[in-house]
Amino acid sequence: MLSSVRSASLTFALSRQLSRFGPSMEPGGTRPVESAIRTKLTQALQPKHLEVLNESHMHAVPPGSESHFRVLVVSPHFDGLSLLQRHRLVNEALKEELSSCVHALAIQAKTPQQWSSDPKLAKSPPCLGGSKHDNTMAEKLKAGQS
């Protein structure tokens, strides 16, 4: 009885902490697309450093969407690879998400050496409302909710 109360309060505290880092979600809400991105990139590229940012709130999509992301992947797998090759590796890992609910993916792919000499997260340009004029967005947003 006591251990279940303790684990419930831990879950609550954890979800409150997590909700500070992204767009507002329901309390204890899940972010399945973000989790999937994190898991797949970790498995595929064994990153030394990984940041996955949901930037949907910066775009013309409903609150709580998981359609626009920025990822920063620091991995030794990128050594010797061109930018295009690195980005293709990231795209490949996230093939499923990119063909369903993820509409935009901004990528920074650095080697550990590059990251330590310039540890800066790039910023996405301001939205020009393209999603408003995009009739495929409705399908993508639905895919993100299923």
Added chain:
Amino acid sequence: MNSVFGAAARSVRALTALSRLTQPGGGAACSRLLCSAEGQKSLEEMVKKDKVVVFMKGTPAQPMCGFSNAVVQILRMHGVDNYAAYNVLDDQDLRQGVKTFSNWPTIPQVFFNGEFVGGCDILLQMHQSGDLVEELEKLGIRSALLDAEKEQ
């Protein structure tokens, strides 16, 4: 720019009509039009016709997406004003076709001399590292930034 897009759109539509006649309909989500062999060939022609080709949302005069706009702004900074820009928001077949063609899931897409370069992130990093000036030079395009440096 409009005339380039208009001409390309017309040839795409013509090839579209042709492929409808020669191929059975359904099957995979992208079996028709620009994902067909004829369609992909048409895209191959489109990316080779001009030194710099951009598939984007909106037009260079009126981009409809921040990432597409970033590509337009970078090219403008380098004095590259004469390039082919195709608006995928006007043509869903083009939009899907180019993703299949380059095996790249997002828009914008930049091609130099018929070769896929990347999207907004890559172009931006090339610009920041100085690689873009070099790549433009290989195309026979002198970056305006070189002249700007000289003036300083």
